[in-house]
Amino acid sequence: MTNTRVLRTALLSAAAAVVLTQPAWSQHKLEISLETSPNHVRNISVVEIAKELEKQSGGKLEVKVFHGAAKYTDTDVPKALNQGALDMGIPVTFHLGKYVSNFDAPDLPMFYGRTRQEIYKFCDGPTGKAIGAELEKKIGVKIIGKWFDLGHAQTFTVAKELKASGDMVNLKIRTPGGAGTLARYEVLGANPLKIAWPDVPQALQRGTIDGVMTTFESVRSAKLWDSGLKFGLENNQSFVQYVPMISLKSWSKYPKNIQDLIIKVWAEKIDGVRDLAAKRQKSALEEGRKNGMTINVPSKEDTIATRKKLMAKQDELVGKLKIDPALAKRIEAALGS
Numbered sequence: 001m002t003n004t005r006v007l008r009t010a011l012l013s014a015a016a017a018v019v020l021t022q023p024a025w026s027q028h029k030l031e032i033s034l035e036t037s038p039n040h041v042r043n044i045s046v047v048e049i050a051k052e053l054e055k056q057s058g059g060k061l062e063v064k065v066f067h068g069a070a071k072y073t074d075t076d077v078p079k080a081l082n083q084g085a086l087d088m089g090i091p092v093t094f095h096l097g098k099y100v101s102n103f104d105a106p107d108l109p110m111f112y113g114r115t116r117q118e119i120y121k122f123c124d125g126p127t128g129k130a131i132g133a134e135l136e137k138k139i140g141v142k143i144i145g146k147w148f149d150l151g152h153a154q155t156f157t158v159a160k161e162l163k164a165s166g167d168m169v170n171l172k173i174r175t176p177g178g179a180g181t182l183a184r185y186e187v188l189g190a191n192p193l194k195i196a197w198p199d200v201p202q203a204l205q206r207g208t209i210d211g212v213m214t215t216f217e218s219v220r221s222a223k224l225w226d227s228g229l230k231f232g233l234e235n236n237q238s239f240v241q242y243v244p245m246i247s248l249k250s251w252s253k254y255p256k257n258i259q260d261l262i263i264k265v266w267a268e269k270i271d272g273v274r275d276l277a278a279k280r281q282k283s284a285l286e287e288g289r290k291n292g293m294t295i296n297v298p299s300k301e302d303t304i305a306t307r308k309k310l311m312a313k314q315d316e317l318v319g320k321l322k323i324d325p326a327l328a329k330r331i332e333a334a335l336g337s
Helices: 003-024 041-056 077-083 101-107 116-123 126-139 179-187 197-206 216-222 256-290 300-311 314-320 325-335
Strands: 028-033 061-066 141-143 148-157 172-175 191-194 211-214 231-242 245-247 294-296
Touching: 028 041, 041 061, 041 148, 041 256, 061 256, 077 126, 077 141, 077 245, 101 116, 101 126, 101 179, 101 231, 101 325, 116 126, 116 148, 116 231, 116 325, 126 141, 126 325, 148 216, 148 256, 172 179, 179 191, 179 231, 179 300, 179 314, 197 211, 197 216, 216 256, 231 256, 231 300, 256 294, 314 325
Parallel strands: 028 061, 172 191, 172 211, 231 294
Antiparallel strands: 141 245, 148 211, 148 231
16 A cells, blocks of 8 residues: 555544544534623523533533524514524513413513512413413424513603603603503503614604613613613513523434433523523613612502502403413412402
């Protein structure tokens, strides 16, 4: 055998060895699409979970996180999962109502002013699991565990200081949409407008809107105090959450030990992730104050009276949103008085 043939044989053998040994290090892949930017609490936490999955799998599971809607927006994630074009997404609940109407329930009046501990009685309990099971069946996904928190949405304004829910009469308030959200503000005397998030800073500066419904974290990420926001009412209008789901087409390809690992790591991390989200909201509130914002908290009496006022619209909304009335009653019972 000539030196050339010996060298060629050696190279081919080495290449074969690489092909044979490589799968032992990354036999499986999990691609996760996130709409938010890398500095968002959802992205920070998911990157940490991805690293833990790779570590505990011994490198057999490779996890890639795509930020800033590099693959899909939250709106498009359910369809991509259904088609098997994406492994995993964590869309916000109000993007899921068009697939399972019961996912619009968190926008109902009974959620107004609730603490996150009260809301966990719903989303972590039988009612939350029931609507999750509906979604799994409807679009072909596996929900891998507890829902992911962003936090409470509040009401912020440019010129008028808010001290109670009745102070927003005739104010034009930007909302992300949704019949339940619009109805809440209408009952409180405001004029809710649906405006895309990227257009909010300009709308505030031009006076197109008087204020906005969003979270402290979102105010900070967009530095909306630079766009004129001066006041906030910490009235816990709603609680924003994301649902972690994997396409069944992808899920079925993973062996049971990988499936069990994904569920295990999510369960190990989710409580800490929720606590981090709460801490980020608190620090964002303080940063808003440092940048000249005045944040008020309505009295407990105001919150209870406002929820009672909003509840007069609930049955109408349940019908309009096509939410199962019996499920709505069970959720109300789970939340408590």
